Amino acid sequence: MGRGRRRRARRGMGQRRRGRSRQPVGRVRVRDRNRVRGLRHHPDRMTTMVNGPRPFHDRLVAQPRPTGLALAPDGTRLILSVQALDDEGTRYMSELWEVDPAGDRAPRRVPGSRQGDSAPAFAADGTLLFLADRESGECDEEPGPSLWSLTDGDAAERIAHHPGGTTAFTAAARADALACTAALLPGAKDLRTHADLLRRRRRAGVNAANRTATRTDRFRALVSHAGLWNLESFQGATDMHAYFRKIFGDPRSRRERYEADSPHLDAARLTTPMLIVHGGQDSRVPESQSRELHHDLRRQNVPTGFLYFPDESHGVEAPNHLRLLYETVLGFLDHHVLGEEWRRPELL
Incomplete structure (x- = not known):
């Protein structure tokens, strides 16, 4: 060039x-x-x-x-x-x-x-x-x-x-x-179907482990962390009763929804070993929900454990508490799923 x-x-x-x-x-x-x-x-x-x-x-x-x-x-x-x-x-x-x-x-x-x-x-x-x-x-x-x-x-x-x-x-x-x-959930054609799918997802999420325990025995062990057990007593004790009433309905006027979705009504079907985790300062899902579940598991002679953190809220945040949580969960699953000997966590 x-x-x-x-x-x-x-x-x-x-x-x-x-x-x-x-x-x-x-x-x-x-x-x-x-x-x-x-x-x-x-x-x-x-x-x-x-x-x-x-x-x-x-x-x-x-x-x-x-x-x-x-x-x-x-x-x-x-x-x-x-x-x-x-x-x-x-x-x-x-x-x-x-x-x-x-x-x-x-x-x-x-x-x-x-x-x-x-x-x-x-x-x-x-x-x-x-x-x-x-x-x-x-x-x-x-x-x-x-x-x-x-x-x-x-x-x-x-x-x-x-x-x-x-x-x-x-x-x-x-x-x-x-x-x-705005984003829509997969399968939603409009805002109405999106809201319906979202409501179903919410309802399934807060009930997942406890509802599974009363519907199937396919699992060898389950872990329930701050889950719902008795929907009616929960509705009157949670700090977000208006929010959850939007999801489940008013127990006085929508009895059929509580009778269909509350796991505690099927407590006789409990057969799967469960580890229950809850915080004593949880106002979102009061600890009474887990205590009711623990009582029903023992009444049904189902192997269970209750890991209780008096100073934690709806989630576990303290580093030592997190370490104890994961050690306990893994040890519980190893014992009931893999058949290994139960080892008590060092921090427990």
């Missing part, structure tokens, strides 16, 4: 590289062109390029870890999602802040916003929308982000919820329409 052709080739490559580096990713325009002509938010979500007056520029880039920008249809409000350390200083939480596009007012936290609010956007009528995993006072099938709105009175209102959470949304610029994205 001649010298002239190589020089032209190098010049062309440099021009293409420079052209790519200046391409903005996302652009928000403000109507007052004399003050702010453009905002560029880069894909690293840490950089915002502003072409505008210095007060506005300084106040915008001073916000910590910006993760989103939303400009009101009339150009008078600019909302951004920023991240800051939580009260314990262990993780970053997002919240909504407002920056004056004219640069006249200092940035402020959006009234009514809380830690965890994210993904701000404006509807065509100027309503501020965002995603948040807040308590709405309703009993949801499963926690997860929902679509919320903030009115002029600083009152947040949930306007859309999907079991399992909403992952993203977009608002039409000139119409009263929203589009949301």
